[in-house]
Amino acid sequence: MKLDPWFKTPVHEENARYMIEDEDEDEKDQRRGSMETNRTLLVDAHAHLDLLGGAEEEIRKAVSMGVLAVIGVSMGGESIGRTMRLREKFPGIVLPALGLHPWQIDKEDIEETLGKMEENLEQAVAIGEIGLDYKIKTKKPLQKELFTKQLHLARERGLPVIVHCRYSHQRALLLVEEADVPRAVYHWYTGPLELIDAIVERGDFISATPALAYSRMHQEAIRSAPLENILLETDCPVAYEGEEATPSTVVRVCEQVASLKGCSAAEVAGQTTENVKRFLGKTWPERSA
Numbered sequence: 009m010k011l012d013p014w015f016k017t018p019v020h021e022e023n024a025r026y027m028i029e030d031e032d033e034d035e036k037d038q039r040r041g042s043m044e045t046n047r048t049l050l051v052d053a054h055a056h057l058d059l060l061g062g063a064e065e066e067i068r069k070a071v072s073m074g075v076l077a078v079i080g081v082s083m084g085g086e087s088i089g090r091t092m093r094l095r096e097k098f099p100g101i102v103l104p105a106l107g108l109h110p111w112q113i114d115k116e117d118i119e120e121t122l123g124k125m126e127e128n129l130e131q132a133v134a135i136g137e138i139g140l141d142y143k144i145k146t147k148k149p150l151q152k153e154l155f156t157k158q159l160h161l162a163r164e165r166g167l168p169v170i171v172h173c174r175y176s177h178q179r180a181l182l183l184v185e186e187a188d189v190p191r192a193v194y195h196w197y198t199g200p201l202e203l204i205d206a207i208v209e210r211g212d213f214i215s216a217t218p219a220l221a222y223s224r225m226h227q228e229a230i231r232s233a234p235l236e237n238i239l240l241e242t243d244c245p246v247a248y249e250g251e252e253a254t255p256s257t258v259v260r261v262c263e264q265v266a267s268l269k270g271c272s273a274a275e276v277a278g279q280t281t282e283n284v285k286r287f288l289g290k291t292w293p294e295r296s297a
């Protein structure tokens with residue numbers, strides 16, 4: 009694969025100095041503004057930072073490699089607390105998304121988790137990771153009920169949603185449309201290509217993972233969707249062909265998308281970062297800049 013020279017530029021000094029604890033807000037905005045004009049930066053739009061070993065170090069490493077922000081998704085009670093703590097350590101960089109994942113339904117006190125979510129939603133940028141997984145044993149009606157409940161919460165709060173679906177793409181899409189949430193991303197999309205038009209028409213997104221290296225279905229989906237409707241993500245710490253992803257792996261995903269689309273990695277970085285801003289809308293931390 010031909011690498012874009014953009015990625016070969018050395019770590020920017022501005023980036024290395026990014027984490028300055030006692031900096032005031034104006035200074036931070038100024039420095040950030042100049043970083044954005046100097047170089048197009050990437051966003052990892054889906055990371056399980058609470059499950060990532062050495063998360064703090066990995067976040068710093070990603071920032072030094074040109075990662076502007078990481079959307080830290082959560083799956084339930086414990087994970088909500090851990091994600092919120094990382095947000096406090098990396099304000100404006102770790103952007104928390106809160107949700108009850110279908111895999112956790114049986115393992116959580118549902119009411120307690122939903123309560124915890126609501127308490128912290130003021131600081132969250134999105135609701136996720138939520139959705140439907142028809143490959144697991146948890147009853148479909150219960151999954152649908154909880155997914156719908158969280159979709160309604162997203163609409164009420166004006167928040168976008170991060171959707172997990174397996175063997176349930178059509179249903180998930182219908183529920184998202186019915187709930188009329190502001191925006192949705194169908195993460196690691198490997199669903200039917202026929203649904204992509206409806207996703208694009210609603211102004212929603214699909215996201216690309218490192219599985220692009222080997223998954224035909226995923227490659228086809230990313231090839232079919234317009235670049236304006238694609239986000240980049242790692243779903244870290246998921247291991248792809250034995251290699252555990254970290255937020256820095258998003259650089260590779262950007263290269264993979266560029267190679268599939270036949271355009272430059274810089275173009276993919278620029279467009280997908282714009283897409284994240286559109287996806288988040290009012291919760292994007294740079295919105296006032």
Ligand SMILES: [Zn+2]
Pocket residue numbers: 054056081137243
């Ligand atoms: Zn995930």
